[in-house]
Amino acid sequence: xxxxxxxxxxxxxQEVFKQASQAVLDFKxxxxxxxISHRTAEFEAVVEETVKxxxxxxxVPSGYSVVLLQGGASLQxxxxxxxxxxxxxxAAYLETxxxxxxxxxxxxxxxTANVVASSKEANFTYxxxxxxxxxxxxxxxxTSNNTIYGTELFSFPKTNVPVVCDxxxxxxxxxxxxxxxxxxxxxxxxxxxxxxxxxAIVKDEILGKSGRxxxxxxxxxxxxDGGSMYNTPxxxxxxxxxxxxxxxxxxxxxxxxxxxxxxxxxxxxKEIDRNPLFKGTCAxxxxxxMNICFVMENPELEKPFLKFAEENGVEGIKGHRSVGGxxxxxxxxxxxxxxxxxxxxxxxxxxxxx
Amino acid sequence: xxxxxxxxxxxxxQEVFKQASQAVLDFKxxxxxxxISHRTAEFEAVVEETVKxxxxxxxVPSGYSVVLLQGGASLQxxxxxxxxxxxxxxAAYLETxxxxxxxxxxxxxxxTANVVASSKEANFTYxxxxxxxxxxxxxxxxTSNNTIYGTELFSFPKTNVPVVCDxxxxxxxxxxxxxxxxxxxxxxxxxxxxxxxxxAIVKDEILGKSGRxxxxxxxxxxxxDGGSMYNTPxxxxxxxxxxxxxxxxxxxxxxxxxxxxxxxxxxxxKEIDRNPLFKGTCAxxxxxxMNICFVMENPELEKPFLKFAEENGVEGIKGHRSVGGxxxxxxxxxxxxxxxxxxxxxxxxxxxxx
Numbered sequence: 200x201x202x203x204x205x206x207x208x209x210x211x212x213q214e215v216f217k218q219a220s221q222a223v224l225d226f227k228x229x230x231x232x233x234x235i236s237h238r239t240a241e242f243e244a245v246v247e248e249t250v251k252x253x254x255x256x257x258x259v260p261s262g263y264s265v266v267l268l269q270g271g272a273s274l275q276x277x278x279x280x281x282x283x284x285x286x287x288x289x290a291a292y293l294e295t296x297x298x299x300x301x302x303x304x305x306x307x308x309x310x311t312a313n314v315v316a317s318s319k320e321a322n323f324t325y326x327x328x329x330x331x332x333x334x335x336x337x338x339x340x341x342t343s344n345n346t347i348y349g350t351e352l353f354s355f356p357k358t359n360v361p362v363v364c365d366x367x368x369x370x371x372x373x374x375x376x377x378x379x380x381x382x383x384x385x386x387x388x389x390x391x392x393x394x395x396x397x398x399a400i401v402k403d404e405i406l407g408k409s410g411r412x413x414x415x416x417x418x419x420x421x422x423x424d425g426g427s428m429y430n431t432p433x434x435x436x437x438x439x440x441x442x443x444x445x446x447x448x449x450x451x452x453x454x455x456x457x458x459x460x461x462x463x464x465x466x467x468x469k470e471i472d473r474n475p476l477f478k479g480t481c482a483x484x485x486x487x488x489m490n491i492c493f494v495m496e497n498p499e500l501e502k503p504f505l506k507f508a509e510e511n512g513v514e515g516i517k518g519h520r521s522v523g524g525x526x527x528x529x530x531x532x533x534x535x536x537x538x539x540x541x542x543x544x545x546x547x548x549x550x551x552x553x
Numbered sequence: 554x555x556x557x558x559x560x561x562x563x564x565x566x567q568e569v570f571k572q573a574s575q576a577v578l579d580f581k582x583x584x585x586x587x588x589i590s591h592r593t594a595e596f597e598a599v600v601e602e603t604v605k606x607x608x609x610x611x612x613v614p615s616g617y618s619v620v621l622l623q624g625g626a627s628l629q630x631x632x633x634x635x636x637x638x639x640x641x642x643x644a645a646y647l648e649t650x651x652x653x654x655x656x657x658x659x660x661x662x663x664x665t666a667n668v669v670a671s672s673k674e675a676n677f678t679y680x681x682x683x684x685x686x687x688x689x690x691x692x693x694x695x696t697s698n699n700t701i702y703g704t705e706l707f708s709f710p711k712t713n714v715p716v717v718c719d720x721x722x723x724x725x726x727x728x729x730x731x732x733x734x735x736x737x738x739x740x741x742x743x744x745x746x747x748x749x750x751x752x753a754i755v756k757d758e759i760l761g762k763s764g765r766x767x768x769x770x771x772x773x774x775x776x777x778d779g780g781s782m783y784n785t786p787x788x789x790x791x792x793x794x795x796x797x798x799x800x801x802x803x804x805x806x807x808x809x810x811x812x813x814x815x816x817x818x819x820x821x822x823k824e825i826d827r828n829p830l831f832k833g834t835c836a837x838x839x840x841x842x843m844n845i846c847f848v849m850e851n852p853e854l855e856k857p858f859l860k861f862a863e864e865n866g867v868e869g870i871k872g873h874r875s876v877g878g879x880x881x882x883x884x885x886x887x888x889x890x891x892x893x894x895x896x897x898x899x900x901x902x903x904x905x906x907x
Binding site: 201203205206207208209210211216217219220221223224228229230231233234235236237269270271272273274276277301304305308386388393394395396412413414415416417429430431432433434435436439514515 | 557559562570571573574577582585590591624625626631655658662747749768769771784787788790868
């Protein structure tokens with residue numbers, strides 16, 4: 200039995216793998232999902248259902264469009280200012296980790312990033328609060344979950360400025376109120392589907408105001424008008440995302456998975472706090488429910504524990520090099536039994552090394 | 554038996570479908586190719602092999618880099634001028650179809666497109682020759698194969714200006730001399746692999762000269778330096794491309810497949826020219842070996858023939874709406890037996906309707 204705690208691309212449900220594998224052999228009348236035209240009625244239905252499921256699962260209000268894109272959050276870092284930041288404008292950014300930092304860097308090609316708050320001085324181990332967003336900002340940008348450092352934003356600022364959020368690593372892991380945001384984007388490869396797909400949820404009224412000439416492929420409006428088919432979309436990644444979103448809906452949707460995610464995170468943090476060999480790395484109130492970062496009191500035991508975990512089927516818990524220690528990513532599809540397996544290994548290891 | 558003549562995403566070899574299907578269930582130690590991190594040694598090996606196979610199969614000279622990207626040719630339409638066209642500069646474009654036309658449109662965001670020749674007045678049924686590329690052009694851009702109209706460029710201009718070529722629909726279908734080009738790009742979804750992957754072959758020395766501030770994701774240099782892993786790549790599309798390129802190599806490489814492609818195209822054009830019910834739509838010397846466009850002498854027979862073909866397992870031969878009639882796309886993976894099946898149906902139909 201393998202337990203895949205990888206940070207992404209990450210585990211998806213086993214039944215999704217089975218259905219996807221079958222569709223590679225036979226999607227329709229003996230044709231593979233890899234060889235069908237994106238202009239077939241069958242694939243148009245896949246795009247339609249995927250968009251519908253995103254709207255339904257996230258309870259997207261009217262006035263918002265959902266688009267399927269490519270290029271990951273990394274391309275969104277540039278698309279956001281291209282679409283929303285007028286020439287000479289300033290956008291407000293919350294710096295909570297490496298990804299926020301990369302987003303900030305990309306703004307500088309198009310205008311000014313005003314970093315309203317940062318936890319960089321503490322290696323991003325907490326989420327800054329009580330910052331001020333200047334009213335004349337073109338928009339405010341934040342990262343809802345910080346994969347590398349293991350923090351998560353559990354509240355978002357109330358402001359008159361459009362709020363843009365990179366939800367790549369916690370989208371659909373918990374109920375959020377989409378109407379609090381003007382633009383949400385996410386690389387698919389955590390809770391939505393495999394790598395190669397990006398989604399954006401855009402409040403229509405914020406578009407068309409930057410005054411910039413935009414390349415068609417980097418203009419949200421072009422993709423909205425084209426029904427996510429302006430150009431050849433990433434067919435297979437969309438298909439698998441649809442399967443995965445169907446699975447989420449059948450499980451009871453985002454509210455249900457949120458309960459499971461809370462239970463998984465609570466169980467693991469409880470063990471980290473209880474077990475004398477381990478300790479968490481983040482401010483308790485900002486602890487992510489998706490990426491659980493922890494180290495050992497005695498750093499010399501980290502290599503042996505990693506080896507012990509891997510020998511017992513636990514995959515992908517090595518921490519990012521900028522934090523060290525361990526990171527257990529417990530996305531939607533990771534079963535609680537995998538969390539229990541890791542906890543048991545922590546306990547067995549502690550008994551041996553106390 | 555199905556015969557998939559779709560224009561793309563298109564047929565890939567059956568053994569590639571089988572291997573890809575298996576990897577969705579178990580790529581490595583029971584883990585799916587869809588759930589492994591792109592930073593694993595196993596996937597890094599996939600990227601490395603894919604790049605190596607492209608270099609080997611196309612005999613890419615030293616001084617060129619091969620990068621794996623996202624966004625299709627449509628995003629390349631903008632990346633090319635962003636990377637190669639200085640502010641206020643002019644680039645020369647050959648207009649041979651809708652895709653060339655889209656490329657021309659995107660340049661206008663960044664500078665001036667000088668259309669050196671066009672066959673638009675003849676609905677792109679031939680490839681213009683004997684045009685002049687001004688020496689002060691930042692680059693010359695052409696489309697080697699015109700999917701919609703069924704024409705192909707069998708020679709490329711000799712010029713001191715950097716030559717950029719969109720080879721989306723005929724890359725690796727025939728031997729080309731890469732050293733004649735400075736930048737080649739292609740959406741993968743014809744001869745390389747499934748949709749969601751784009752490749753670029755870039756002469757290193759042409760980069761870094763446009764003087765523009767570039768978003769990281771739109772800078773070839775960033776992707777080259779990142780070994781096609783600057784951000785999360787489209788893992789599955791790359792994996793399937795690798796399988797498909799292995800298949801091509803095992804078949805004997807591009808020179809071998811070119812022979813097959815010639816044989817397939819010759820057989821089908823011969824029938825089109827011979828059969829009194831059908832006629833080709835393009836100038837004979839410019840006829841594509843990838844997309845064979847034809848109509849019927851009596852347009853009223855087109856619907857019945859399409860129906861007859863579909864009833865007999867022939868998929869995807871409806872022509873693009875801007876040309877009408879039929880388009881049989883006969884990419885690398887389409888077996889000659891499928892071409893023979895189509896020819897037989899044309900002959901049976903002709904016997905019934907003469």
